[in-house]
Each structure stands twice: as C-alpha cells, then as structure tokens.
Amino acid sequence: MPRRHIPTLRRRRAAALALTTACTLLTLGAPTGATAAPADPGPSRITAVPRAGAAATPLSPARRASLIKAAQTAAGATARRLALGAQEKLLVKDVVQDADGTTHTRYERTYAGLPVLGGDMVVHSADGRTTVSRATAATVRVASLTPKLPASSAAGQALAAAKSADVAGASTGRAPRLVVWAAAGRPVLAWETVVDGVQDDGTPSELQVVTDATTGKRILAAEKVHTGTGTGQYVGTVPVGSTLAGSTYQLTDPDRAGHKTYDLNQGTSGTGTLFTDDNDVWGTGLPANRQTAGVDVAFGAAATWDYYKEEFGRNGIRNDGVAAYSRAHYGNNYVNAFWQDSCFCMTYGDGSGNTHPLTALDVAAHEMSHGVTAATANLTYSGESGGLNEATSDIFAAAVEFHENLAADPGDYLVGEKIDINGNGTPLRYMDKPSKDGSSRDSWSSGLGGIDVHYSSGPANHFFYLLSEGSGAKTVNGVSYDSPTSDGRPVTGIGIENAAAIWYRALTTYMTSSTDYAGARTATLQAASDLFGAYSPTYLAVADAWAAINVGNRIALGVNVAPIADQTSGVGQAVSLQVDAYTTNSGAGLTYEATGLPDGLSISPSGLISGTPTSLGNSDVSVKVTDATGASVTDTFAWRIAYIYANSSRVDIPDNGAAVESPVTITGRDGNASATTSVYVNIVHTYRGDLTVDLVGPNGTVYSLLNRSGGSADNVDQTFTVDASAQPLDGTWKLRVQDRASIDVGYIQRWQLTP
Incomplete structure (x- = not known):
C-alpha cells in the first residue's frame, strides 16, 4: 500500500538496493542528501577484511527453528558426549552457523528438572571436532532437592532486598521458583524471586533475588530492567516506516517485522496509543509536538535492526525475525530510558520538564542491545559480567551511530553527550578515558566487580575505544580524544567496524552468563582468530588493547x-x-x-x-x-x-566415606628415600576442599600432602615434596585419599613417586 517518508540525510553503503519500488523508497537504505564527514582514521590504522568463512550465515526464522529443533532432538546424546550427569538435561536456546559450516549451539541446563542458573554453555562443532565454552566448570550436583528454607521466607528476604535497593511498591506477584545456582563456586539449591516495583528514579524494577535454599544466605540481587541515557537532540529529517490503515497512517514499520511505536501519554504501564497521522509527515522537530519523539524512537529501532542485520546477518534482537516495540512519553519528568526483556520492549522518558525526550539514536541502540545480550550470552547483571553487559550496550550504541553517520548526530565515543543531566554540558560516560566521569574505571583491578555496573563497564569501553581508534591524541568526527594506556605503551586501532565484529562474535559465540574480564579477553582473542587469523596484526591489536587496560599481556612480535x-x-x-x-x-x-x-x-x-x-x-x-x-x-x-614409580589405575573416592588407597611397590633398591622425595598427585574431584591426601611410607609413617585446602576449586594436579629420608626405598608406598564432606565425588587418576 502507498506510504510516504521524509527524505533521509544519512549515507549508506554502496550496496544499497536500487530504488525501484515504493517499499524500497521507504527502507532506511535510501541514500539521499548530504552526509556527515567520515571519521578521521588517526595517524595509523590496522586494516583487514574479516575471513568470509567465519561470518554468521543469515538464517530465516524457519531455518533457525529447524536447526534448534534438530539440536534439541540430539540434546540427550550431546549431554552424554559432554559427560553430564544423569539428572542433567540440555535445552537449546539458539543455534548459529558460520559460512564454513561451523555450528555454535547455545544451551541452558536443568538438573532434576530445575533450571540451572549459570549452567549455560556453547558447543562448537566443526569438522567432527567439538569444543565447549562453559559458564561454569563445576559439576552440577546438590545434596538434596528439598529446600530447608520455605518459599515464603525467600519471598520475604527478596522484599527486604528490594527495600534496601530503594524499590518502591515492591511485590512478589510471581512465586519464587526453585533453581540450582551454579554461577559461582559450588552449585547449591536456591530460590529465585523476582520483585516488581519502581526504582527511585521512576524506572520500573524487576529485581532478581537468589537465596540459598539451605542456609538462607542471599546470593544475588540484580536488576533485570536495564536502564541508560541518551540525547534529546533529534536525529534530523529521516525516513520512518509507516503503514496505511484505512485513511490513517500508523507508526508500524512493515520492513522490520511490524515494529510499533506507542505514545504512553505520560503513563507508566501498558502500551498507550499507537502513533497515527493523517498525511504520513511525522513530527516537527520540536518537543511540543508529540510525534517528534515518536520519529526518533521509530528511527532508532529501525537503525538498530538494520545495523545488526546488515553487519552480522542478525534477524532482529532475538534473531527470530520478531520485532520488539517502543513506547515514548513515559511518566512525568522521567530522565531515563530502559529495556525490559519481560515485555520485549523499549521505553523512553521525556526528561526534565517533559521537554528533553531521551530518544536519541545511541539510547535506542544501547537499550536494544541489552536485548541482544539477553538473547545470547545473557551476561549476569552484577559483578564483572554486569560491567561487560553495560559495556556491550555502549559499544553497539557507538557502532550504530557510526554506521548511520547522521549529519545531526555523527558517530562518537561519548555516552549521553547531548542530555546535560549534570547541567554542565558534559557526557555521562567517556569511552576513551572513562575516569573523566568521576566514577568509572579506566583499567581492570581486583575490586572492579564490586562497583556499580555502569562504572565497572569503563575498562571494557576503554578497551573498545583503544581497539577501534588506538591510543593518544586524535580527532574523530570533530571530537577530540586522548586515550591513555595502563602500561604506558601505544595501541594501534583497527577501526570500529572490525572492533565491533570481534566483540559481536565473542558475545554471541563464546561468552556465557558468567564471563568476566579475563574471559572476555579469551573470547575476543578467539573471535579475532576466527575472523582475521591467529597472531595476525588484528589479533595482536586485541591483545594489546586488553593489556592497555591491565587485562593479560601483550604478545611479543616474532x-x-x-x-x-x-x-x-x-x-x-x-x-x-x-x-x-x-x-x-x-x-x-x-x-x-x-x-x-x-x-x-x-x-x-x-x-x-x-x-x-x-x-x-x-x-x-x-x-x-x-x-x-x-x-x-x-x-x-x-x-x-x-627412578619414578607410578600408578595410573583409577580409584574411585566415595562421597563423605572411608579412605581409599592406591599403592606402588618398589623392589631391588637399597637405602632410604630422599629428603626431597617428590610426590605428583592427579585427582579428578570437584570441590577439592573436601579432601585429605596423605602419603604412607613402607614403615607406616604418614605424610600429609593436602588437608582440605583449596576450597571450591576443582581437582588436584600438584607435586608435593616431603622428607622421607627415614623410609626404606623397598616396600609398598600408598597414596591415601578421603572425602570428608558430602555432595562432590571424584577419583584418583594417577600418582607418581620419585623417592
């Protein structure tokens, strides 16, 4: 049906389709008008083209559904191949295929029918080889499936957590659900409670509270409604996707799965009313016209959809061809915007005095990218993984801005630079030097996971800026930057498109819910290896950028x-x-x-x-x-x-049971053992803190090697030195192992004695 649009001012790639139909004219790919100046590449730049075979193959919704169904059918065999326990089952969340045929299947996990939070994994299959990216390496097992803490007590503790977080009107409309918590340390039976309410700035709250179902200890309190800020300055004259219904145009975008934009009319619930117009000319550029915010919102949603599809072949936020929806004019004087995965929707406030709507392009891209994260790695919104979650949204907000290249809002590495919430004309966050906001960190440190996720995102934002543009002073799109490095050494940028491609592949292919900064380094290096080759200049630049924020080391040339x-x-x-x-x-x-x-x-x-x-x-x-x-x-x-004596026969260690022994016998040796007798021990056992390990000499003397040390770490792979000079060499030596606590089990795999 016929539609009209406002001519675009942005520039697209030369591959844009020819303008042959009315529908084509309405796509955001229509290249007309003036453009913003291209980014200054700086004094030097590593240029490379990603390897074609590592590109994700665009999947139609039907093809994606078929792959997911096939993977789910084979999930039992996959679980056995991965040596999961009899009570563990895999649930397919998504399947991604590379152009070279490599398949990446993302699974969630259950244990005895209970969801395992932090049990997610990605199985990578190529040429008959299988590797796995796991959120936890711990064996998922709990002593009992019967909670000692009743659900009502868990709900009460969750409400108390909401009160501490200043959540108003808190209620637990959804009953607590029993889960296994495996995101950190030893897996435990737990209650997950979601508390609904309103945060102190007017943002809806969905506070996820996880409570140990045995001890009652609070494990996690994390907000599931992801908030952010953007600019109230409009994107200028841009096209919008609309649909004619009778004699009225609706702000429903048929080219992007029917994305709808609603006017909440200062309400805080529901969808309000769908934006409509009588002549398909939307807004005036002034906040007094309610359609103006609707134009920004609809354009931001379309641009974000297009970015992920054009750059990565992603078909919508969840990659299933389904559109989210957007709501403008939320609340009164609400100075924020937020993504809510529970409604699969994006919401924007009108800012101070209801005259500065937070509807800028980077706001839309930031918040909707929270949806992409939720649909892929699902990074837990607390600790270091929470900082990476926030940084991911900042990263793709910048990438979408540069991709659109609007004259009214050219790409930059600033967050919220147009809003002026602080009243002094400064951005909320700076990717080139995050500490300029007064709270964010420039580099990683051991306490990073203990600060607000909007500030622990700083080092990852800094990494991305350095990887994109490099260190030192430069000007990009009229903005001056001068990015430092923690090790005082320079970093050469690779360009924002390649940097974003590396981060996207790492996020969607290798990161899991518990990925921390060290894990992000590993994931991005693997992504860079896939796309550009191991130890290529681009790969080395990734390592350099991480080292520049104090994560890992640089890789020496040669x-x-x-x-x-x-x-x-x-x-x-x-x-x-x-x-x-x-x-x-x-x-x-x-x-x-x-x-x-x-x-x-x-x-x-x-x-x-x-x-x-x-x-x-x-x-x-x-x-x-x-x-x-x-x-x-x-x-x-x-x-x-x-002379080395070893025993490689497996000996199972009973759970919280009697000690077991593995012997080696020495014959034909005169004299005594050395004062520096070496004992190598290889025990496969989750939670090594359950174990005592002793060496027993031929005359019965016991030498303690390990006495329940190591806490929640798994396995023993260690060499010990003892003074066994009082022992005769000849005779039977024994390794004695006992498990002194319940739940975890394992076995002696190998040990050797060098007397």
Whole structure:
C-alpha cells in the first residue's frame, strides 16, 4: 500500500538496493542528501577484511527453528558426549552457523528438572571436532532437592532486598521458583524471586533475588530492567516506516517485522496509543509536538535492526525475525530510558520538564542491545559480567551511530553527550578515558566487580575505544580524544567496524552468563582468530588493547615459546613433550633444535621431544625455535632422569566415606628415600576442599600432602615434596585419599613417586 517518508540525510553503503519500488523508497537504505564527514582514521590504522568463512550465515526464522529443533532432538546424546550427569538435561536456546559450516549451539541446563542458573554453555562443532565454552566448570550436583528454607521466607528476604535497593511498591506477584545456582563456586539449591516495583528514579524494577535454599544466605540481587541515557537532540529529517490503515497512517514499520511505536501519554504501564497521522509527515522537530519523539524512537529501532542485520546477518534482537516495540512519553519528568526483556520492549522518558525526550539514536541502540545480550550470552547483571553487559550496550550504541553517520548526530565515543543531566554540558560516560566521569574505571583491578555496573563497564569501553581508534591524541568526527594506556605503551586501532565484529562474535559465540574480564579477553582473542587469523596484526591489536587496560599481556612480535618447566622423567619410561611455539610473522614456518637432551631422547621437526631415557642423571636442555624469516627464541630448562614409580589405575573416592588407597611397590633398591622425595598427585574431584591426601611410607609413617585446602576449586594436579629420608626405598608406598564432606565425588587418576 502507498506510504510516504521524509527524505533521509544519512549515507549508506554502496550496496544499497536500487530504488525501484515504493517499499524500497521507504527502507532506511535510501541514500539521499548530504552526509556527515567520515571519521578521521588517526595517524595509523590496522586494516583487514574479516575471513568470509567465519561470518554468521543469515538464517530465516524457519531455518533457525529447524536447526534448534534438530539440536534439541540430539540434546540427550550431546549431554552424554559432554559427560553430564544423569539428572542433567540440555535445552537449546539458539543455534548459529558460520559460512564454513561451523555450528555454535547455545544451551541452558536443568538438573532434576530445575533450571540451572549459570549452567549455560556453547558447543562448537566443526569438522567432527567439538569444543565447549562453559559458564561454569563445576559439576552440577546438590545434596538434596528439598529446600530447608520455605518459599515464603525467600519471598520475604527478596522484599527486604528490594527495600534496601530503594524499590518502591515492591511485590512478589510471581512465586519464587526453585533453581540450582551454579554461577559461582559450588552449585547449591536456591530460590529465585523476582520483585516488581519502581526504582527511585521512576524506572520500573524487576529485581532478581537468589537465596540459598539451605542456609538462607542471599546470593544475588540484580536488576533485570536495564536502564541508560541518551540525547534529546533529534536525529534530523529521516525516513520512518509507516503503514496505511484505512485513511490513517500508523507508526508500524512493515520492513522490520511490524515494529510499533506507542505514545504512553505520560503513563507508566501498558502500551498507550499507537502513533497515527493523517498525511504520513511525522513530527516537527520540536518537543511540543508529540510525534517528534515518536520519529526518533521509530528511527532508532529501525537503525538498530538494520545495523545488526546488515553487519552480522542478525534477524532482529532475538534473531527470530520478531520485532520488539517502543513506547515514548513515559511518566512525568522521567530522565531515563530502559529495556525490559519481560515485555520485549523499549521505553523512553521525556526528561526534565517533559521537554528533553531521551530518544536519541545511541539510547535506542544501547537499550536494544541489552536485548541482544539477553538473547545470547545473557551476561549476569552484577559483578564483572554486569560491567561487560553495560559495556556491550555502549559499544553497539557507538557502532550504530557510526554506521548511520547522521549529519545531526555523527558517530562518537561519548555516552549521553547531548542530555546535560549534570547541567554542565558534559557526557555521562567517556569511552576513551572513562575516569573523566568521576566514577568509572579506566583499567581492570581486583575490586572492579564490586562497583556499580555502569562504572565497572569503563575498562571494557576503554578497551573498545583503544581497539577501534588506538591510543593518544586524535580527532574523530570533530571530537577530540586522548586515550591513555595502563602500561604506558601505544595501541594501534583497527577501526570500529572490525572492533565491533570481534566483540559481536565473542558475545554471541563464546561468552556465557558468567564471563568476566579475563574471559572476555579469551573470547575476543578467539573471535579475532576466527575472523582475521591467529597472531595476525588484528589479533595482536586485541591483545594489546586488553593489556592497555591491565587485562593479560601483550604478545611479543616474532617467535614465541611457552615456558617449559623443569622436567623429571623415569629411566626406561617413555617421554612425550610438545614444545608450544608460534610466530607472529604470517606464513613463516617453524624449525626446532634441541641441545643437552638426556640420552634416548630427540626432537622432531614439529617440536615433539620423545623417546625413552636410558640413564640416570641431570641435563641442562636448550630448545631453539626459528621461523622462516630468521627470527628465533631459545628456552632453557633442567631435565632430571630418575627412578619414578607410578600408578595410573583409577580409584574411585566415595562421597563423605572411608579412605581409599592406591599403592606402588618398589623392589631391588637399597637405602632410604630422599629428603626431597617428590610426590605428583592427579585427582579428578570437584570441590577439592573436601579432601585429605596423605602419603604412607613402607614403615607406616604418614605424610600429609593436602588437608582440605583449596576450597571450591576443582581437582588436584600438584607435586608435593616431603622428607622421607627415614623410609626404606623397598616396600609398598600408598597414596591415601578421603572425602570428608558430602555432595562432590571424584577419583584418583594417577600418582607418581620419585623417592
């Protein structure tokens, strides 16, 4: 049906479709009019084109649904392949396919029918190989499914938490649900309660409170309504998608799954009334005209939809082709905007005096990106993961601004620069140097997870700015920046499009609900490897940008060899040691040399040291690795060849039960053991703090190796040194292990004795 639009002032890519139909004229891809100046790339920029095979394949809703159904059908087999427990089941949340056929299936998990919060994972399948990104490595198991704390008490504690958070009108209309909490530490049975109410600034509240169902301890209190701020300055003269219904035009966008924009008329609930117009010419650019905010809102929703679709092939916020809806004119003097996943909707206030609506493009992109996060990694909105959640929205708000390149609102790395909430003309947040707002952090530190998520987002925002533009002074779209680094070393940018592509792939493919800053570094490096190649200049820039905010180290140029620890091997026992090396010089193969190897050992062209030692003794070994450019590095370590006695037979450790033993017997050796007898222990067991581990000598003397230390960490993979000089060498030595607490179980996998 016929529709009219206001001509666009923004520039799109040359790939925009030809203007052949009325519908095409109404798309946001119509390139007309003047444009904003392109971003100044700065003094230097790493330029690269992402690898085509790593691009996500656009999926129709039907194809996506088919892949999800197939994955769910195979979920039982997948759970068995991943060695999950008999009471654990996988629920498919989403499936993403790369152009090269790699499939990434995101799962949520249940235990005995209960949702496992923090049990999510992504299974990556390619060429018959399977790898997994997990929110938790802990075994999901609880002692009892019967809560000691009643639901009513959990609800009461949740209401108390809401009161402490200044939530007005708090109520628990939804009954607490029993869950397993596995997001941190040892999994426990818990109650999840969602408290509805209103935050102190007028924003609706959905406070998620998780309470230990055994002890009554509060585990988490996190807000599920994600708030932010933007500019009240309008996007200028732009196209809007509308639909003619009879003789009236409605602000319903048929090109983006029927996204609707409503006028709440200063209400705080429901949808209000759909914006309508008699001539399809919307707004005047003045806040007194109610349609003006509607234009900004509808444009922001369309631009965000287009950005994700054009850049990443994403079909809507949830990638299912379904549109959210938007509500303008919320409340009175409400200076905020928010995304609410429960209604799958975006809401905007009118600001101070109801004359400064928070309807700018970056506000829409920020809040709707919370929806993308919820549909993918679902980063928990507290601690470091909460800061990454907020940063993700800031990152894609900036990316959408640059993508649109509006003359009225060119791309920048500022958050809320037009609102002037503080009354001094300053932005709310600065991505180039977050600390300029007075509260945000520039770099990571150990206490980062304990501050408000809007401020713990600072280091990730800083990382993204550095990765996009680089460090130091520069001007981009008329805004001056001067970004520092925590290590005092420069960073070269790769451009915002490539930086955003890396963050998007990391978010949707590798991050999970519990990802912290260290995990984000790992995820983005893997994404950069997928898109641009491991140790490519772009990959190295990602590592540099993280190091510049005090997360991880920079990667040295040239040849790198992972440090090789001093080795101890048994005479007559086979050896296999792979030298882990790589070069940052693209396409330059590696050669390996080794001197000082013990008799019987040699190094292969691929860097594998193998063989069988033939004589006792100590050696100083040097391994030299050289690439085809001539760059090389040498690592030196000691290698001791001794008598080693080992037992690799599995011994199961009963839960909170009797001690078990694994023996090794030495014969034909005179004298006593050494004062520096070495005992290597490899035990697979969740929550190692349950365990006592002892060495028992041939004469019955007991040497304590581990006495319930290590807390909630999993497994024992450790070498201990004891003075066993009073023990005769000959005889039976035993490793004695006992589990002294309930729930977690495991087994002795291997241990060895070097007396």
